[in-house]
Amino acid sequence: MVESSTPSPFVLGKPIKEPEDFHGREHARRELFESIMNMQPVALVGEHRCGNTSLLYQMMHEDVQAEFIEAGARDGLLFAFLNAQLAGDSPESLFRRLARTLKRADPDSSADFEEDPIDAYWLEDYLDDLADRDKRLVLLLDEFDVLAEFEPKFWEWFRGLITEYDMSIVVASRVDLGEFETQWGTGSPFFNMFRSIYVGSFTAEEAAAFLDFVSDLGGVDLRPVAPEIARFAGRFPYYMQVAGSLFHEHAVRGDDLLAESTIETVDQEFRARTEALFNDVWARLPAVERDALCWLAVDAQPEGREGVAFEQASQRLFRRGYVYDDAIFSTAMADFARRQMTRIELNAETGEVRIEKRPVELPPKEFALLRFLLSKRGEIVTKDEIAIAVWPEYSLETLGVTDAMIQKTISRLRKEVDAHGSSFQHIESIRGQGYRFRNANIATVYQGRDEFDDEDELEGGHSDVQEDAESIGGDGATAPVSTQGSEAAGND
Numbered sequence: 001m002v003e004s005s006t007p008s009p010f011v012l013g014k015p016i017k018e019p020e021d022f023h024g025r026e027h028a029r030r031e032l033f034e035s036i037m038n039m040q041p042v043a044l045v046g047e048h049r050c051g052n053t054s055l056l057y058q059m060m061h062e063d064v065q066a067e068f069i070e071a072g073a074r075d076g077l078l079f080a081f082l083n084a085q086l087a088g089d090s091p092e093s094l095f096r097r098l099a100r101t102l103k104r105a106d107p108d109s110s111a112d113f114e115e116d117p118i119d120a121y122w123l124e125d126y127l128d129d130l131a132d133r134d135k136r137l138v139l140l141l142d143e144f145d146v147l148a149e150f151e152p153k154f155w156e157w158f159r160g161l162i163t164e165y166d167m168s169i170v171v172a173s174r175v176d177l178g179e180f181e182t183q184w185g186t187g188s189p190f191f192n193m194f195r196s197i198y199v200g201s202f203t204a205e206e207a208a209a210f211l212d213f214v215s216d217l218g219g220v221d222l223r224p225v226a227p228e229i230a231r232f233a234g235r236f237p238y239y240m241q242v243a244g245s246l247f248h249e250h251a252v253r254g255d256d257l258l259a260e261s262t263i264e265t266v267d268q269e270f271r272a273r274t275e276a277l278f279n280d281v282w283a284r285l286p287a288v289e290r291d292a293l294c295w296l297a298v299d300a301q302p303e304g305r306e307g308v309a310f311e312q313a314s315q316r317l318f319r320r321g322y323v324y325d326d327a328i329f330s331t332a333m334a335d336f337a338r339r340q341m342t343r344i345e346l347n348a349e350t351g352e353v354r355i356e357k358r359p360v361e362l363p364p365k366e367f368a369l370l371r372f373l374l375s376k377r378g379e380i381v382t383k384d385e386i387a388i389a390v391w392p393e394y395s396l397e398t399l400g401v402t403d404a405m406i407q408k409t410i411s412r413l414r415k416e417v418d419a420h421g422s423s424f425q426h427i428e429s430i431r432g433q434g435y436r437f438r439n440a441n442i443a444t445v446y447q448g449r450d451e452f453d454d455e456d457e458l459e460g461g462h463s464d465v466q467e468d469a470e471s472i473g474g475d476g477a478t479a480p481v482s483t484q485g486s487e488a489a490g491n492d
Helices: 026-037 052-059 060-066 093-107 120-133 152-164 204-218 223-235 238-254 260-284 289-297 305-321 331-339 364-375 383-390 403-417 444-448 465-470
Strands: 042-046 075-081 136-142 167-173 196-197 345-346 354-355 359-360 425-428 432-439
Touching: 026 042, 026 060, 026 167, 026 196, 042 052, 052 060, 052 075, 052 167, 075 331, 093 120, 120 136, 120 152, 136 196, 152 167, 196 223, 204 223, 204 238, 223 260, 223 331, 223 432, 238 260, 260 331, 289 305, 289 331, 345 364, 359 432, 364 383, 364 403, 364 432, 383 403, 383 432, 403 425
Parallel strands: 042 167, 042 196, 075 136, 136 167
Antiparallel strands: 345 354, 354 359, 425 432
16 A cells, blocks of 8 residues: 555656656767767757756756766856747847846856847857856757747847857757748758757657656556556656556555556546647647658558658657657557548549548449538438439439439448448438438547437437438338439438
8 A cells, every 4th residue: 555645756747857856868968968068059859748848957957967078178168048938029038038047147247137238249248258258158948949930130140159159059949940940931040050869759768767767766666557658658758757647646546556447547537638738739740740640540551652751750750759669659649640530531633532541442333422422521411412413314314313222322332431340330321311421530430439419310320221211211112213303302
């Protein structure tokens, strides 16, 4: 039994500032300090909640600096941390915020930190003064992305500053600076200027060591549920903390962590806590990377040019921490991706039909029916409307389209589009009225869940021919259907 007063070893919702609470990233830290000593501008590239800000805070600690820089060299460095979110509205605001940061970091300076104006010339004078004192600025600039809308004139000056002055700069950014957009319209102003260090998921060794660390620190052994944590959170540091904290809470309450009921509860709690985060991630990802996640969510892979784009996007997703071992890092994230995908796609230009991303060849009439139903998604369509759309060549014929023709075509299309092992049906029979097409997302289809509740729906399934006959008002006979009118099928 774990003591109820046992503190949680997890730090959620804020950066980790203290070295004793920080874990892993040894390789990234070594590369960062190497870049500082070589005065190589470096970009720490990683997703929100992947540890970028925490890494910058670690670099501010003298004990951490001592691990990677010799004492004599440390004496000549002045470390200053600045969050660009606090100064992202204009260059003037950035300069003022930087002056306040430098005032705290450099109490021995004779610079006038209250001078008006605080501008580019002031900063250059400050760097000259710093050099006269045999010191060099190490500027750690967090949330660099928010400065993207600054005018090109600022970035021309910024490039010149980094080039001309002896200073080291580390920026944390969600995007690679080679993709940094400006109003120049000519690409990134930092092309081939910054070294990129990518911060994604933990390695397998780091993930295992992290569980050892929090298990010992928090007094709850989480190693037995390591497979479940990996299933929920992969090796993404923040999500590992979410999953681990949930298991820790259950252990403190006295629950058996290996019990199926506990694991299921943690799964649901994890999904509830991460849904909004996944929404935010999805909105920020480029369309090509969202598409790659959709392919991975259905365990498929495109070919040709689309396959090349998929491979490139997958590599970027790996660097972000969302993909490893050729799969989405989290079952919850994979389910989220499936909820973003309509199961059936039809390209109006090429006529290609895909079900769960896989191409499907349909006979002409089934294709025409699917195209019509997709165009009327969510609406009830009558037998006359189906006949006109699918059999236009019968419009002048005396016999017209029979009920049996419609029923058989619908039945054949159902066999093509409905998912095996799921009770969900895309083509819904509405008694006495007609049919309604439901192109649900993939997750809904396989959960067999109905998101389209309606008073007019029949109870149960609608897969047999007799129900189809009732939905168009007949008794299963092959009476001709007029293609001249638009009367609702089966009206009494």
